Structures are given as structure tokens and as C-alpha cells.
Amino acid sequence: xxxxxxxxxxxxxxxxxxxxxxxxxxxxxxxxxxxxxxxxxxxxxxxxxxxxxxxxxxxxxxxxxxxxxxxxxxxxxxxxxxxxxxxxxxxxxxxxxxxxxxxxxxxxxxxxxxxxxxxxxxxxxxxxxxxxxxxxxxxxxxxxxxxxxxxxxxxxxxxxxxxxxxxxxxxxxxxxxxxxxxxxxxxxxxxxxxxxxxxxxxxxxxxxxxxxxxxxxxxxxxxxxxxxxxxxx
Numbered sequence: 001x002x003x004x005x006x007x008x009x010x011x012x013x014x015x016x017x018x019x020x021x022x023x024x025x026x027x028x029x030x031x032x033x034x035x036x037x038x039x040x041x042x043x044x045x046x047x048x049x050x051x052x053x054x055x056x057x058x059x060x061x062x063x064x065x066x067x068x069x070x071x072x073x074x075x076x077x078x079x080x081x082x083x084x085x086x087x088x089x090x091x092x093x094x095x096x097x098x099x100x101x102x103x104x105x106x107x108x109x110x111x112x113x114x115x116x117x118x119x120x121x122x123x124x125x126x127x128x129x130x131x132x133x134x135x136x137x138x139x140x141x142x143x144x145x146x147x148x149x150x151x152x153x154x155x156x157x158x159x160x161x162x163x164x165x166x167x168x169x170x171x172x173x174x175x176x177x178x179x180x181x182x183x184x185x186x187x188x189x190x191x192x193x194x195x196x197x198x199x200x201x202x203x204x205x206x207x208x209x210x211x212x213x214x215x216x217x218x219x220x221x222x223x224x225x226x227x228x229x230x231x232x233x
Contacts, residue, residue, distance in 0.1 A: 010082070157231070161193035178218040
């Protein structure tokens with residue numbers, strides 16, 4: 001997984017006169033477990049991020065226990081809610097109503113989720129995963145968008161482009177939203193003479209896509225669109 005919000009609810013089964021309750025929730029772990037990022041769970045303790053991650057390309061222990069706000073985790077027997085949000089290089093942990101831990105220089109941009117139970121019985125419920133995008137198609141299990149409608153009318157040639165005898169292609173990068181619409185087009189290769197603006201206008205107004213997907217759910221995906229201008233048409 002790349003970017004997402006992971007919602008988890010949990011509680012420990014209390015044991016009389018016991019201490020040392022310990023568990024955790026993992027995000028963006030490597031398949032072999034050498035790289036891991038854990039949201040720490042305790043009884044009225046925890047609520048911070050730590051783990052073994054890449055720092056300047058080298059594996060290193062990072063622990064935000066002393067740098068973040070006080071724990072909001074409730075004691076054993078009471079239900080808690082964690083939400084881990086991963087967006088690009090930022091990972092944050094929300095505990096029972098407030099963000100308690102943030103790491104904003106994360107070099108590991110994808111990985112696996114996991115749950116830990118260590119030593120004491122713990123219950124998990126209402127696990128919910130909301131992918132966040134945009135994503136890049138063809139990577140990490142992301143299925144690319146598919147064009148289902150192009151031009152109803154051909155792109156308009158500007159008088160300036162006709163006089164200059166300009167032909168060729170305008171190449172755009174755009175986000176295909178989860179509803180199949182085109183958003184935020186940006187010019188990658190320009191023809192100028194007003195043709196870039198005409199390409200953007202046509203793509204937004206007339207093109208529609210079957211949206212990309214991740215784990216069977218429609219998501220926002222980057223795609224590249226080529227608009228060709230030919231004086232012979």
C-alpha cells in the first residue's frame with residue numbers, strides 16, 4: 001500500500017494486578033519485516049510511532065516516544081480508536097480524538113499493514129482501510145484507468161497555429177478521479193500557439209475514463225494523455 005488511512009479499534013482484556021500490556025499496529029512494513037513502523041499500544045500508555053526505517057537510505061531505529069504529546073490511550077478493558085494516516089513522506093497517528101505522533105521525513109513510501117498481540121489478550125474491531133491518492137497506475141497493485149469516451153468534436157486549431165503551420169502532439173499528465181472525470185491536467189510537452197489550452201479544454205470537457213482501482217476500489221490515478229494536432233484533418 002502507498003497512501004491510506006487505517007482505522008482500528010481495540011481493547012485489552014484486563015488481568016488483575018498486571019502491568020506491561022503491549023501491542024501495536026504496523027504500517028508500511030517491508031515483506032521481510034526488516035523495515036517496520038509501529039503505533040505503540042499499551043494500557044493507558046503508548047500512542048506514539050517508532051520502528052526500524054530508512055534514514056538517508058540506511059536502516060535506523062526511530063522512536064517518537066519523547067517528542068510527541070502525552071498518551072491518550074485508555075486503560076485495559078476500555079475501547080480505543082487509532083487512525084494511522086500515510087501521505088507521501090508523512091505518517092501520523094490519531095488516538096481517541098487527537099493527533100499524538102507525527103513523522104514527516106519518511107523515506108519508505110509503501111509497504112504492508114499488520115497487527116501485533118504480545119503477552120496479553122487484545123481484541124480488534126472495525127478495521128477500515130481508506131486508500132488515498134492519487135496513485136501511479138501499474139505500481140503496487142494499482143489498475144490503470146481506461147478511456148471510455150474521447151472527442152465528440154476534434155480539438156480546435158487556433159488561427160495562430162494555422163498560420164505557423166504547427167503540427168504534433170500536446171502531452172498532458174492528469175488525475176483521473178474515482179468517478180472517471182479528468183482533473184488537474186498539466187502540460188508535459190507543449191506545442192504553444194494556443195494549442196496547449198485547447199488540449200486542456202478538450203480533455204476536461206470531453207474525455208471520460210473507467211477509473212483506476214486498488215484492491216477492487218476506485219481510486220484517483222495519474223495518467224498521461226496525448227492530444228494530436230494535424231492540419232490535414
